[in-house]
Amino acid sequence: MKAFAALLFRDMRLAFRAGGGASLAAAFFALVAALVPFGVGADLALLGRIAGGVLWVSAALAALLSLDRLFQADFEDGSLDVLALSPLSLEAASAAKILAHWITTGLPLVVLSPVLGLLLNLPAPAYGALVASLLIGTPALSAVGAIGAALTLSIRRGGLILALIVLPLITPALIFGAGAVSGALDETGRGAFLFLAAFSVAAVALSPFASAAGVRLNVGG
């Protein structure tokens, strides 16, 4: 338990450092959301209709940003080998890293989202659903992303491949997350939240095993 906490805080500290990715993801999230009106026009009614979906897509892309270093940084300086030999199981270590990633990347997105919702003219009833859906759904992004990060950790410039393999896998989170936001305006929101929660729970529960397998195949002799 102590080893878990130690790893968790270490990863969080590293992420909050300059170039660590935490503020980077939040900035990217805001930037993408701010770019959309330039692309689709300033029609507030249109923006309001697509705001939920736009923010969810931005969140997915922003979560991807810091993922490629999740295991690779430790792999390159040898700490991953040390981790593999430590009493903390690789599954637990992966879980700690996923949690650290979510706290440093996912949570800032959740906090930032209402402000961006204002920029995009999100309808008033949908704000609660926006924050809640991101809160419930971003763990899935970190979890599934970690699997991709583990599998690609030995690939130089692996970020693109990571995005290619992770984005299709998180489609359900995107569908249910955006669906929950648009569903706040009619009656369909509750089903979306349930499915989103189920997907997140399953992803968080299963990802440490797949991620650990990915680390093992790269680190083992």
Place this chain on the structure above:
Amino acid sequence: MTGFFAMGGYAVFVWPAYAVTFTVLIAAIILSLQSHKQAKKAVRELEEEGSVTEDHG
């Protein structure tokens, strides 16, 4: 006969669908056969080379 090719007005959809099907399937066949032939050739040449150098000790 022209009636057949017209496909009841849907010719512009039916024939391209079959054309792209033939193209993809035949391309898959040709590519698979080609790489197989190349691999067989490579192995045969390397094995002959190996046995030749063995004779020369």
Place this chain on the structure above:
Amino acid sequence: MVMITALANPKRFLDFSRTIVPWTCATAVILLGVGFYWSLFATPPDYQQGQSVKIMFVHVPAAWMGIFVYGVMASASLVGLVFRHPLADVAAKSAAPLGAAFTALALLTGSLWGRPMWGTYWQWGDARLVSELILLFIYLGYIALWNAIDDPVRAARAAAVLALVGAADVPVIHFSVDWWNTLHQPASILRLGGPTIDKSFLAPLLIMIVGYTFLFLWLWLLRMQTEILERRARSLMMARGA
């Protein structure tokens, strides 16, 4: 099961497949020949879709193969990871490009089939087609992963994990796309194929499906042989360098 373990030796596999490959080729050619002829020349027009229903005979088999081949790939991946069968990763690697090709074909033919009905070349309302689009991306990511990792053993294991994760996710993806559609579109009108298919279509459709399967088996065995031969060539070259 015994046969699979007996085939673990690459040389034995090559000998075994050498006898089987011609038969799969011949069966595929015959079935597809009969199937294409029957589909094109001997089927009536559908009372709803007219002659455009003929596209069904090339779309449905391709779509089915896209999914079937992924199942083969995932099963081979599982066998490779759990039982460490030496040829399992060869089997998975060889199947992937074929599965991707079938899936792409399903998307192209599906687009053409739907156009008369939908008025556009793509319709997000068909859950099956949209799921197939995502499946194509999953195939491409799998192939890219194989190519991106230098060490072949690592690449095989990483790809295997990815294949299994994808296998677990694909039903969830299909479910979510389906759910998303019931939200935004009226249901069955937009789906390819329509509610009822004339019974006279079943026989040629089945022949096409089986024919496509044998075509896959033929090319899959061929590609597995190629992969084994390429590995042998690489090891011969390395031994020569020594």
